[in-house]
Amino acid sequence: MKRTTLFTQLTLALVFTSLISACSLVDLDEPGPTAPVDPPLGLPATAEELLTAIAGTESGRTWSAETFELEGLSGFQLCRLDDTFMFFTDGTYRYDGGEVLCGGEDDQRIKTGTWELDFENSQILFDRETSKEYTATIAAAEGNRMQLLGQVEIFGQLLDIEGIYKSE
16 A cells, blocks of 8 residues: 555656646746836827837838846846847738747747737737737837737736837
């Protein structure tokens, strides 16, 4: 009887350890610098102006992460600060996760998909009606800076995320 219990405990410990290591996220334990970055203010007045602010011209517009914060962790998440998004006016995007990937959903450097603007709700809808569907709220977009808000599920819990992005 004791041998079965010990075997069961060791098996559970091994399974638990492998699950935890498989779900590890880079840099979540050690956030980067916490120097405050002022968010942009305001939104363009029309859908056309907001579309141009996000996607620019026909050649698209590239956005780099200036800050990225995950609820419950102080400081910026370094694994996100090398990320870039390119929005194209044809409704497609290209995401580059940079050299340092965070793990979890951020397990692939280059991702592509579709996006659309929901001007009335100040939202960007990514990959609508697919398994990758995601909505980000545009808190502000002015000049060459944009602030996006969203939520991410980690270990069954929804956490708020906030990023400030800049464009060349």
